[in-house]
Amino acid sequence: MELYDVLIVGGGPIGLASALEAKKNNLKYIIIEKGTVANSLYNYPLYMTFFSTADRLEIDEIPFITTKPKPGRQDALEYYQGIARQKELNIRPYEKVLNIEKSTFFQVETSKQIYFAKNVIIATGFYDIPNMMDIPGEDLPKVKHYYTEPYPYAFQNVVVIGSSNSSVDAALEIYRKGGNVTMIVRKNEISPSVKYWVKPDIENRIKEGSIKAFFGAELLEVKEHSVIFKTETGDIKEIENDFVLAMTGYLPDFNFLQNIGVDLQNECLNPNYNPETMESNIEGIYLAGVVCGGKDTHLWFIENSRIHAKQIIKNIIDKS
Structure with missing residues (x-):
């Protein structure tokens, strides 16, 4: 032995x-x-x-x-x-x-x-x-809990969940490769822990409308060609969607x-x-x-x- x-x-x-x-x-x-x-x-x-x-x-x-x-x-x-x-x-x-x-x-x-x-x-x-969201449709192939590079998401409707470093990096990279990016964020702001040289970039892209962001929001369901989420005011919205990047930790x-x-x-x-x-x-x-x-x-x-x-x-x- x-x-x-x-x-x-x-x-x-x-x-x-x-x-x-x-x-x-x-x-x-x-x-x-x-x-x-x-x-x-x-x-x-x-x-x-x-x-x-x-x-x-x-x-x-x-x-x-x-x-x-x-x-x-x-x-x-x-x-x-x-x-x-x-x-x-x-x-x-x-x-x-x-x-x-x-x-x-x-x-x-x-x-x-x-x-x-x-x-x-x-x-x-x-x-x-991955820290799962436990919502209907999370097991669909379009939902990814890991992000490697932006190229698969070019010219696609992409929802990014969260506002951590990984979420922000994915949103910015995909946007710059031609993706239509929507961020759904539970909190009311981009995470303070985001890298200091990146945080102004994502905030400016959101401010100018290049990247759409819903703060105080929650994803409720993922469908084959759309997602359903609740806004900060409690309204239920459904938008077209090709991929969901669940950067939930x-x-x-x-x-x-x-x-x-x-x-x-x-x-x-x-x-x-x-x-x-x-x-x-x-x-x-x-x-x-x-x-x-x-x-x-x-x-x-x-x-x-x-x-x-x-x-x-x-x-x-x-x-x-």
């Missing part, structure tokens, strides 16, 4: 940081990743630009070199996948963790085999499960966390963990990165959760 000191679930930036920290401390480790390295970033919109500067996205003090003021998706993929290559990290891509059970050691069942480990780090992010895999025994607390399903060590209510299972926030996916991101790797590995060493 091959026994690992640390098994890391998730090969994103925080999973990679955890592996680098384990390697520096001579711990036997392995990363299990269900997609490619930095899989969530791979699935980001093709032309996405990060809010943060490159230095805020660095892990293990490895310089993130880019000529741009703020890096984009491809820059980040080159950086994180480059680290995995250069540091020869022990990673198993395209292998999904199915279950984790604890006896003498943790037995980790994946889609390919079973691993044994003394400790497990869950660094799975939150980009896998994403959630961690709560079923997976519950199935392995992690306690989820309050209505936000915040996982139970020690903020000093990042150890969950299950001894030897640690949480790292965005997954720590439950439904509050805005609490943790690369910049402020890089430290989790050092906290976790220090605690593992202290207990050994």
Whole structure:
């Protein structure tokens, strides 16, 4: 039986940081990743630009070199996948963790085999499960919960749900490729968290009428060739529609966390963990990165959760 000191679930930036920290401390480790390295970033919109500067996205003090003021998706993929290559990290891509059970050691069942480990780090992010609207017609093929590029939506009637960065980026890009864009926003304004260099752009496009926007509105139903929504005044409107981009956010895999025994607390399903060590209510299972926030996916991101790797590995060493 091959026994690992640390098994890391998730090969994103925080999973990679955890592996680098384990390697520096001579711990036997392995990363299990269900997609490619930095899989969530791979699935980001093709032309996405990060809010943060490159230095805020660095892990293990490895310089993130880019000529741009703020890096984009491809820059980040080159950086994180480059680290995995250069540091020869022990990673198993395209292998999904199915279950984790604890006896003498943790037995980790994946889609390919079973691993044994003394400790497990869950660094799975939150980009896998869309936050569903639960309305009629949401399962139609025209409804998309992920946006990659504007070209499929050129010259189409497109409804964009929400006013976050992803919603605003999609609306602007599709408009500039000839799409007829309507935004349906529950709140009464564009989100204050939208990137500061983008926010005036979307507000001006709405003001001039290039992009239509209904604030305080709610999508009620998606039909084959139209959508029905309620306006701020309570009126019901139906407009022609070819595609709906439901940029309603994403959630961690709560079923997976519950199935392995992690306690989820309050209505936000915040996982139970020690903020000093990042150890969950299950001894030897640690949480790292965005997954720590439950439904509050805005609490943790690369910049402020890089430290989790050092906290976790220090605690593992202290207990050994």
